[in-house]
Amino acid sequence: MNSMASPYRIITVCTGNICRSPMAEFMLVEALRAAGLEGRAAVDSAGTTSYEVGRPIDPRAARVLDAHGLHGTNTRHTARQFDPDWYTGRDLILALDVDHYGHLREHAPAGSEDKVRMLREFDPAVDHLDPLEKGIEDPWFGDQSDFEITWQLIAAALPGIVEHVRRELDARARLLTGA
Numbered sequence: 001m002n003s004m005a006s007p008y009r010i011i012t013v014c015t016g017n018i019c020r021s022p023m024a025e026f027m028l029v030e031a032l033r034a035a036g037l038e039g040r041a042a043v044d045s046a047g048t049t050s051y052e053v054g055r056p057i058d059p060r061a062a063r064v065l066d067a068h069g070l071h072g073t074n075t076r077h078t079a080r081q082f083d084p085d086w087y088t089g090r091d092l093i094l095a096l097d098v099d100h101y102g103h104l105r106e107h108a109p110a111g112s113e114d115k116v117r118m119l120r121e122f123d124p125a126v127d128h129l130d131p132l133e134k135g136i137e138d139p140w141f142g143d144q145s146d147f148e149i150t151w152q153l154i155a156a157a158l159p160g161i162v163e164h165v166r167r168e169l170d171a172r173a174r175l176l177t178g179a
Contacts, residue, residue, distance in 0.1 A: 005173075007042040010044075010092045011082070011093050014096040015099070016049060018056070019057075019140050020097070021045035023061050024045065025045035026070050026077075031161070035166070037165060045077075046081060048082055048099075061147055064144075088112070095116060096119055098131075099135075118134040119134075119154065122163075136153045
C-alpha cells in the first residue's frame, strides 16, 4: 500500500560526512530502491563535526561504491554537519561508530534519544553485542582495503534496516487506515 504520508526519513551520521555516512547513505538508498520502497523512504547523511563541510566524498569511498555498481551516485555529495533540527525531521538516525552514537544521544532532545541507533544494530551477526561494540572504524586513516571492509560492514546491516523501514511504513499505513 502506498499512502500519501510523508516518507520515512533516515539519516546516516559519521564524523566528517566524507567516508562512512555517505557510503551508508548511497548503499541504503539502493537497498530501499531494490526492495520497492523508493519514494516511501528518504535517506541523507551528515557528520557530527564541521571538519569536512563542503567537501566531496573521499575518493577511496567513491571507488568502493563504483566497484560495487553504484556508479555516479556519489558525485553529487557535499559534506555537511548534523543540524539539531533533524532530530525532529528524521525517523531514524543511524550512527556509524560509538562516538557518533554517544554524541547524538547526548544532544538529542528529550524523547528523541530512541531515534538514534547504531547502524550495525541491524546486522543479525552482531545482534548479541552491546551497541557500543557495533561501531565501524573510520577508514580514512587506512587504505583502500579499509573502505572495502566498511562496505562489507554496512552491507551486512542493510537487510535489517530495510525490514525495519518496511515494518515502520506498515505501522504508519495501519494508523492511517485505522486497521
